[in-house]
Amino acid sequence: MPELPEVETMRRGIAHLAGLRIDTASFPRSSVRPIVTRPAPARLRRRLAGRTIVAVHRFGKRVVLELDAVGPENRGWLVIEPRMTGLLLVVDPPTRTHVRMELGIDSRACPRLIFWDRRGLGTIRLLDAGELAAACGPARLGPDGLVVTGSALAERLGGSRRAVKVALLDQRAVAGIGNIYAAEILFAAGIDPRTACRRLRPADWERIAAAARSILEKAVRMEGSSIGDETYRTADNRTGRFQRQHRVYGRAGEACHACGGPVVRLVQAQRSTFFCPCCQWQRRR
DNA sequence: CGTTCAACCTGGGCGC
DNA sequence: TGCGCCCAGGTTGAAC
Numbered sequence A: 001m002p003e004l005p006e007v008e009t010m011r012r013g014i015a016h017l018a019g020l021r022i023d024t025a026s027f028p029r030s031s032v033r034p035i036v037t038r039p040a041p042a043r044l045r046r047r048l049a050g051r052t053i054v055a056v057h058r059f060g061k062r063v064v065l066e067l068d069a070v071g072p073e074n075r076g077w078l079v080i081e082p083r084m085t086g087l088l089l090v091v092d093p094p095t096r097t098h099v100r101m102e103l104g105i106d107s108r109a110c111p112r113l114i115f116w117d118r119r120g121l122g123t124i125r126l127l128d129a130g131e132l133a134a135a136c137g138p139a140r141l142g143p144d145g146l147v148v149t150g151s152a153l154a155e156r157l158g159g160s161r162r163a164v165k166v167a168l169l170d171q172r173a174v175a176g177i178g179n180i181y182a183a184e185i186l187f188a189a190g191i192d193p194r195t196a197c198r199r200l201r202p203a204d205w206e207r208i209a210a211a212a213r214s215i216l217e218k219a220v221r222m223e224g225s226s227i228g229d230e231t232y233r234t235a236d237n238r239t240g241r242f243q244r245q246h247r248v249y250g251r252a253g254e255a256c257h258a259c260g261g262p263v264v265r266l267v268q269a270q271r272s273t274f275f276c277p278c279c280q281w282q283r284r285r
Numbered sequence B: 001c002g003t004t005c006a007a008c009c010t011g012g013g014c015g016c
Numbered sequence C: 001t002g003c004g005c006c007c008a009g010g011t012t013g014a015a016c
Helices: A004-017 A041-048 A129-136 A150-157 A164-168 A179-189 A202-221
Strands: A022-026 A036-038 A053-059 A062-067 A076-081 A086-089 A099-105 A112-117 A123-127 A264-268 A271-275
Touching: A004 A053, A004 A062, A004 A086, A004 A202, A022 A041, A036 A041, A041 A123, A062 A129, A076 A086, A076 A129, A123 A129, A150 A202, A164 A179, A164 A202, A179 A202, A179 A271
Parallel strands: A036 A123
Antiparallel strands: A022 A099, A053 A062, A062 A076, A076 A123, A086 A112, A099 A112, A264 A271
């Protein structure tokens, strides 16, 4: 579920935890297979207790709690990856099932932070500086989608034979774009998602980058996209509002707002792509 | 290099 | 009602 706008909204929703101390950490087992944590839950619990949250970061689609050094512990980074259904909440989740992590925070302002993940595909890892660089550094994540430039995209993807929609999902090329926003960005840029990257010219990459910045920024302002029940929510359990602005995502068979023709769904790299064949054209040479 | 498939999970929706 | 199937915001690794 969460892509850059949703994860950024989560980050902002818990940014006020900076400066506060983690009292207790628990990792309830709520399904056949417990959520993936590193280290394993029992040890992670001990290593988190008593640590102060120095800052709350976002790297691509991950929220990262920076923790201070205490006793034998060096400075650490708790990397939370929500994947499809993970949520960070400062209020009670819809149900107590699927709670994967609960941090008791030493403050009346925020008694707790809950990671609630219906499908349990999310991961939580406590990393040191070197591991953080390997997981969230430039080798793994391209420039953030909010500030990506056309030349950065052209440099990373310009020679690729991949379809541009598939390439935009590559976090090494640009960080934070997922299936919803890839579709919306390419609609805004007027480019067919099947176009091979190598067919695109510098001006096309500029249009894509400009559309990415503009759409992601607007989606952040509207606190992300909430689709269906038990889907993405803000940290205080409100729905996002950007789903109302979707032009193509999830609209197969419906009329394009621009031309009136039907929005089409197709599958690329095992994932749905939505686009308007009339408004989004393909450069073939 | 690029694509395809499977896997990790839960649960909603649909056809029969 | 129930069953089986397809679908879902993500990521990773293996196989071809």
